[in-house]
Amino acid sequence: MLRLRFQSILLFATLLLGMSGIARTDQILIPMDQSQLNHLKAYGVAYQSLATGHKVEWLLNYRGGSFLMEDVDALRGDAARRGVLFENVDEGEVGRIRHVIESSDMEAVVLEKAPKMAVYTLPTTQPWDDAVTLALAYAEIPYEKIYDREILAGKLSQYDWLHLHHEDFTGQYSKFYRSFGTADWYQTQVASQEKLVHELGFANNVLLKRAVALTIRSYVENGGFLLAMCMATASLDMALAAAHTDVTDVVYDGTPPAPDYQKKIDYNLTLAFTGFSYDTDPNSVSHGDLDYNQVNTGSLSRRTANDFTLFGFSPKFDPVPSMLTQSHTDVIPGFLGLTSSYVKSMVKPSVTILAEAIDQPSVRYLHGNLGRGQFTYLGGHDPEDYAHAVGDAPTDLELHKNSPGYRLILNNVLYPAARQKKRKT
DSSP: OHHHHHHHHHHHHHHHHHHOGGGOOSEEEEOOSTTOSOHHHHHHHHHHHHHTTOOEEEEETSTTTEEEEEOOHHHHHHHHHHTOOOEEEOHHHHHHHHHHHHTTTOEEEEEOSOOOEEEEOOSSOOSSOOHHHHHHHHHTOOOEEEOHHHHHTTGGGGOSEEEEOSOOTTSSGGGOHHHHTTOHHHHHHHHHHHHHHHHTTOSSHHHHHHHHHHHHHHHHHTTOEEEEETHHHHHHHHHHHTTTSOOSOHHHHSSOOOTTGGGGOOGGGOSSBOSOOBOOOTTOSOOBSOBHHHHHHSSSTTOOOOOEEEOOOOTTTOHHHHHHTOOSOSEEOOOOOSSOOEEGGGBOTTSEEEEEETTSOEEEEEEEEETTEEEEEEOSSOTTOTTOOTTOOOOOGGGOTTOHHHHHHHHHHHGGGBOOOOOOO
């Protein structure tokens, strides 16, 4: 109760300072440690600063990854309106902060331009919720929706950043046929997608999704930033590796899997994983052996999501992994998804592991480079809903404004804005 009262006083003081003409200082600091009242909306303030032409410095490892920005009346008012705590810092205090950063395992990274965001999502209503769109909406960060038609028309080049979430790029509709084949929402989505398949000139959804997956791969290779979560992480790589063969059964593409498909799997095409195999049984809920939870429990219903620990990186040597793991805590509560975690031995050696599950040999969060672009995979569906089910109500982020799991998502939103530096390692 005392902490809540103290926070209310801080917020009231912040609002008064933000509206007072005599409170102007050189810069304002948005702390991102435990003192912050609303971590998630703080990212929105930083994004708004960039969108209005004001640079932001991301102070990696300083007070939870704080933001330093120009003292502009509009930004003060914006922070106050969102309930984001900020501090006035004069020239002397800024100098002290820079000295601490220079003499410690910290770094100040300049964010220069607000990235243009795209979210890959069905045009029809979905009976589940995408954690990233919830985060973007709550933080008031603008984004545009994009789907197969736009991607194949070459419109990905208009965006700096792309998000994928629940989509099954193997074209098997998440293998929901056995569980939801008679459900109205499933039949509606399949009918709508099949209509699109034929409009775009493909024989089946498997071939359409393969073309989309390859286009997304080219987008990253040519300099795009990608964040994938849940089913999209595994299914994208599985679709890419099977680009030259057939690993799906009759119910999905009209033909059985190719008898020699294993000889034609090409792991060179994948972004993050190698050495995985496929489950071609149309009655199975599994796509293969990439998801650690399914491999070790044999069932979606018996899976468990252990909490996971963020790895510590030195911002001076590894600025990108450091940006992606900024948080006010090192431990993230576990959460499930159709793909929750990854078998560690299947992660490519070139990929950086950002987090592993506690007491479970599985990878939860990773990052890599492909050509001139970068990608991040985060297992699980919703960081504040342990086992989100089809039809559940969306998460109310006003109840989770300090969520460390949602901070990982918003780290990915901001890091494309950074002035990229070459790694020193």
